[in-house]
Amino acid sequence: MAAVRxxxxxxxxxxxxxxxxxxxxxxxxxxxxxxxxxNTSVKPSDDYLATPxxxxxxxxxxLHYEVALFTxxxxxxxxxxxxxxxxxxxxxxxxxxxxxxxxxRYNTGGQHLSFWVLSQRFLPPIGIVLPVFLIYRQVGLYDxxxxxxVAYTVFTLPVSVWMMFAYFRGMPRSMEEAAxxxxxxxxxxxxxxxxxxxxxxxxxxxxxxxxxCWTEFFFALLLTSRTAFTLPTVFRAFIGFQGAQYxxxxxxxxxxxxxxxxxxxxxxxxxxxxxxxxxxRG
Amino acid sequence: MPQTAAITRMTGAGAPPRLSSFANxxxxxxxxxxxxxxxxxxxxxxxYPLLFSLVVSFIxxxxxxxxxxxxxxxxxxxxxxxxxxxxxxxxxALLSGISVAIEFVLGLAVAxxxxxxxxxxxxxxxxxxxxxxxxxxxxxxxWTLLLQRPFGPTNYILGALLGQEVTIGWLTESPWLYIxxxxxxxxxxxxxxFVILLAGLTSIPPNLYEAAELDGVNAWQAFWAITVPHxxxxxxxxxxxxxxxxxxxxxxxxxxxxxxxxxxxxxxxxYLYTVGFTQFHLSQxxxxxxxxxxxxxxxxxxxxxxxxxxxxx
Numbered sequence: 001m002a003a004v005r006x007x008x009x010x011x012x013x014x015x016x017x018x019x020x021x022x023x024x025x026x027x028x029x030x031x032x033x034x035x036x037x038x039n040t041s042v043k044p045s046d047d048y049l050a051t052p053x054x055x056x057x058x059x060x061x062x063l064h065y066e067v068a069l070f071t072x073x074x075x076x077x078x079x080x081x082x083x084x085x086x087x088x089x090x091x092x093x094x095x096x097x098x099x100x101x102x103x104x105r106y107n108t109g110g111q112h113l114s115f116w117v118l119s120q121r122f123l124p125p126i127g128i129v130l131p132v133f134l135i136y137r138q139v140g141l142y143d144x145x146x147x148x149x150v151a152y153t154v155f156t157l158p159v160s161v162w163m164m165f166a167y168f169r170g171m172p173r174s175m176e177e178a179a180x181x182x183x184x185x186x187x188x189x190x191x192x193x194x195x196x197x198x199x200x201x202x203x204x205x206x207x208x209x210x211x212x213c214w215t216e217f218f219f220a221l222l223l224t225s226r227t228a229f230t231l232p233t234v235f236r237a238f239i240g241f242q243g244a245q246y247x248x249x250x251x252x253x254x255x256x257x258x259x260x261x262x263x264x265x266x267x268x269x270x271x272x273x274x275x276x277x278x279x280x281r282g
Numbered sequence: 283m284p285q286t287a288a289i290t291r292m293t294g295a296g297a298p299p300r301l302s303s304f305a306n307x308x309x310x311x312x313x314x315x316x317x318x319x320x321x322x323x324x325x326x327x328x329x330y331p332l333l334f335s336l337v338v339s340f341i342x343x344x345x346x347x348x349x350x351x352x353x354x355x356x357x358x359x360x361x362x363x364x365x366x367x368x369x370x371x372x373x374x375a376l377l378s379g380i381s382v383a384i385e386f387v388l389g390l391a392v393a394x395x396x397x398x399x400x401x402x403x404x405x406x407x408x409x410x411x412x413x414x415x416x417x418x419x420x421x422x423x424x425w426t427l428l429l430q431r432p433f434g435p436t437n438y439i440l441g442a443l444l445g446q447e448v449t450i451g452w453l454t455e456s457p458w459l460y461i462x463x464x465x466x467x468x469x470x471x472x473x474x475x476f477v478i479l480l481a482g483l484t485s486i487p488p489n490l491y492e493a494a495e496l497d498g499v500n501a502w503q504a505f506w507a508i509t510v511p512h513x514x515x516x517x518x519x520x521x522x523x524x525x526x527x528x529x530x531x532x533x534x535x536x537x538x539x540x541x542x543x544x545x546x547x548x549x550x551x552x553y554l555y556t557v558g559f560t561q562f563h564l565s566q567x568x569x570x571x572x573x574x575x576x577x578x579x580x581x582x583x584x585x586x587x588x589x590x591x592x593x594x595x
Binding site for chain 1: 309317319406409411413428469472478530532551558571582
């Protein structure tokens, strides 16, 4: 009897009721702002000041989406964001993978080099962006796509390098060694053998680099203005209007969060590695 | 002749491949060639700018004052003796400390609630991690939509719950605007804590709990005797990573309060941004950013040293 009772008792996490109440409240807390944003984005402007608030818009409209994308140049921002994020992601994945391979297989530069790269992750962006702004203005990279692509590549490199570093160290060397014995050069062993084997890890690292670029605001705010502006910086236009542009802001937010959430949820198996730069295997 | 080919391959095996002199050189320096592009890029866009900013902070580089004269420590003095700078540093420490503490406790509670399987756990998991993939700008925007008077529904909901009218200026009145900023940060980053702590919880061997239960240990004692010590390295890792990001707090403030009213919601990053980019005192801003960098480095060294100590213990 006693054994049966104790087997039913939860081992971890407290009483079941308390667990589900906590989870329920937390789910509401997470979903509520997202729902309200969606609600605002399809609500006619006349409903904004209604009391009680309009919980379910009865006459949904897509007008705010149209205004946000075309009048507020949201579409341009979206295209810029795509160009810049995709290019920076590709560069970051390529350079990160090559560097990580060298660190993992040849222990290049010992611990110093790998920790130096890691330390870049923790530099406060304000310390970098001020001088980069001055340098970019001098060399003509200010407010260009190339400028922001280069900045984003550097800013995502620590994550790419460390995620791939952990991935290569978890991969057996035997295939590459066999390739070397068979007469491959080291480059061929890397490019033809190790890279295809590491493809899932590279994709995961690229997804996190893309999300980081897609959601980045600070660099984009200070290094671009009217040409290479990205989607998050378009939100500047909605500040200080005391509500008049809320539908547009909400609509643009909904457009912008779809790609990164879709990618993130698809890659959630790798989330722990992504968040801890490969330090923890999820 | 397939046979001859096989023989040449066999004799070739183990011997170094024949290469041109360039390819030979490249093969010998292979490991350095692989790291070179990434290292050069980091040097060009991170180390060089940092050194450049160190130079700028000792000269006059101000869009309002002509010339680039050497001014010694004057720029640093201006920051150190600016009450707004000290306030912003204090606020950064308070806001990030409070936010991270709440995120940690809440994240741990949710992780404990999620550790055992139940129907629908996969869906709940996918929903809980969504805030991690949203731009902080949009998080700020979403909370502005909820809180801004008179448009946001928050005061109405609170009024209905409490049975009396609520007229709080969530984004304009102290202390509510600090609470709003903390809530937005907690909304976005509690999942970060939760995901890492959950990974730590699932790696604790369940037989430890079974053994404890046979010994008559209750759940609360088991939590302190088993869960906490096993989870400690993960806790420190999550806290370190999160704290180092929290002290950069800028985006939500930019959208939600714009640093105001007055300078009451200036964080260190926001202060340096206004000094550099709205007042164009670039030298003062770079001097301040170096001071901030040194503070950050101190925090990193302290926390990472603790982290290493726990992992080797």
